[in-house]
Amino acid sequence: xxxxxxxxxxxxxQSTGSEGMTGSxxxxxxxxxxxxVLVVLTLVAGCALLPAGVGTSATVTSDLPYATTTSIxxxxxxxxxxxxxxxxxxxxxxxxxxxxxxxxxxxxxxxxDDKVVALTFDAAYDPEPLNGILAALKAGNAKGTFFLTxxxxxxxxxxxxxxRAAGHAIGNHSWSHPDFVNENQEEIRSQLRRTAAALxxxxxxxxxxxxxxxxxxxxxxTLEVVAAEGYLSYFWTIDTLDWKEDxxxxxxxxxxxDRLRPGAIVLMHVGSRQTESVLPQLLxxxxxxxxxxxxxxxxxxxxxT
Numbered sequence: 001x002x003x004x005x006x007x008x009x010x011x012x013x014q015s016t017g018s019e020g021m022t023g024s025x026x027x028x029x030x031x032x033x034x035x036x037v038l039v040v041l042t043l044v045a046g047c048a049l050l051p052a053g054v055g056t057s058a059t060v061t062s063d064l065p066y067a068t069t070t071s072i073x074x075x076x077x078x079x080x081x082x083x084x085x086x087x088x089x090x091x092x093x094x095x096x097x098x099x100x101x102x103x104x105x106x107x108x109x110x111x112x113d114d115k116v117v118a119l120t121f122d123a124a125y126d127p128e129p130l131n132g133i134l135a136a137l138k139a140g141n142a143k144g145t146f147f148l149t150x151x152x153x154x155x156x157x158x159x160x161x162x163x164r165a166a167g168h169a170i171g172n173h174s175w176s177h178p179d180f181v182n183e184n185q186e187e188i189r190s191q192l193r194r195t196a197a198a199l200x201x202x203x204x205x206x207x208x209x210x211x212x213x214x215x216x217x218x219x220x221x222t223l224e225v226v227a228a229e230g231y232l233s234y235f236w237t238i239d240t241l242d243w244k245e246d247x248x249x250x251x252x253x254x255x256x257x258d259r260l261r262p263g264a265i266v267l268m269h270v271g272s273r274q275t276e277s278v279l280p281q282l283l284x285x286x287x288x289x290x291x292x293x294x295x296x297x298x299x300x301x302x303x304x305t
Contacts, residue, residue, distance in 0.1 A: 104223030106233035110263030112303050116294040117286060118265045120236065122212065124149045124177045126271035127159040133276050134166050140283035143295040144168045146270070147212040147234075150175035150195035153202065159270075160202050169295040171210025172196060172231065180213055180222045188225045210234060210296055234296060237264040242272035249278035257285055263303075 110118060121133065121144055137144050146163050148170060153160050163170060174180070175191040183191070196207055211231035213222070223233060238259045240252045252274045256266055268275045286293065294302070 104220070104227040104233065106218075106223060106235055107265070108235040109237045109261070109265060110294075110299050110303055112263045115262050115289075115291045116299075117260065117263075117291050118296055118299060119144045119268065119293055120147060120212070120234070120265060120296070121145070121268050121270050121275075122147045122173055123152045123159075123270035124173065124214075125152065127152070127156045128271070129273050129276035130159050130162065130270050133270065133279060134162060134168075136276070136279040136283060137168070137293075138166065139280065140287070140293075142283050142293040143298065144293070145171060145210065145234075145296040147171040147173035147210070148195070148199070149173045149177050149214075150191070150198045151177075153195065153198040157202055160199070160204065164202070164204050169210060169297040170199065170204050170207055171212060171234070171296065172199075172207040173212050174214050177214040179215055179217045180225075181217050181219055183222075185225050188222060189229060192226065192229050192231065209300075234265060236267035237261065238266045240266065240268050240272075240275065242275045243269050247274050249274045253278045253282050253285065256282060257289075260286075260289065260291070 110116065119137075119142065123130075123146060133144075136142075146168055148160065148163075152173075160170070172192055172195050175194045178187075178191065180188050180191075192211070199205075199207055208230040209232040211226055212234050213226075216235060218233060226233060238256055240255045241247055242252045252268075252272075283293075
């Protein structure tokens with residue numbers, strides 16, 4: 001290759017007509033030509049390495065999509081229905097207010113600021129827990145009031161005698177525990193009178209004026225009817241919900257202590273094993289807070305209810 005380059009330079013020198021400069025010019029020309037060839041070869045090689053469609057510009061466009069970030073809204077979509085918060089029946093229920101006619105009267109709390117509480121027990125079925133309840137009341141020197149249905153009186157006479165022998169007040173709770181709002185006047189009177197007659201047969205004093213509506217369901221009409229029969233309606237301040245199978249003894253206890261107030265009327269049930277279990281502790285709690293229990297007949301004398 002050196003021979004060929006020398007031959008080319010020689011040709012260029014001959015065309016200038018100057019012998020002295022032919023060598024110098026030839027050498028310079030040869031160098032220039034070599035550099036030019038080298039640059040051209042480099043560019044050609046570089047172009048061959050670039051992907052098709054890419055020029056020599058410094059900016060390269062990629063065939064891949066840009067790494068764009070999509071902002072995801074914080075709200076999550078679920079196939080499940082929205083989580084509805086159910087107000088749970090709290091440990092105590094809210095007293096439903098009804099209009100009290102002139103001919104009727106109802107108490108949901110005793111009219112006193114004294115630290116007394118009326119423990120009331122409704123009974124329509126299952127007397128099994130009664131012995132434990134009576135034992136706890138005796139041990140705690142406490143008074144209770146028992147609202148009995150006529151069917152309970154008929155089916156469990158020994159239980160009625162035990163309540164009477166323990167000295168607790170007994171009230172009327174209808175014969176068969178119907179919703180009085182759905183009954184006519186004649187049926188309501190029959191329910192009251194049949195129960196009073198059944199109690200009398202067992203030597204229990206006239207239950208009047210103590211009465212509690214089944215389910216706590218009443219209105220102005222039914223209040224008038226029971227008042228005409230000589231009864232006062234006793235609702236409640238605190239509902240322990242102790243009839244619920246999944247209710248724990250501690251929940252029953254908390255329901256009373258959380259809503260405790262002077263003159264509170266507490267609703268419990270003879271058939272509740274949770275109440276039977278927790279009553280001894282509950283009576284201690286009441287005493288520790290300075291409360292005394294009172295029967296509703298005693299309250300009639302003390303507070304005129």
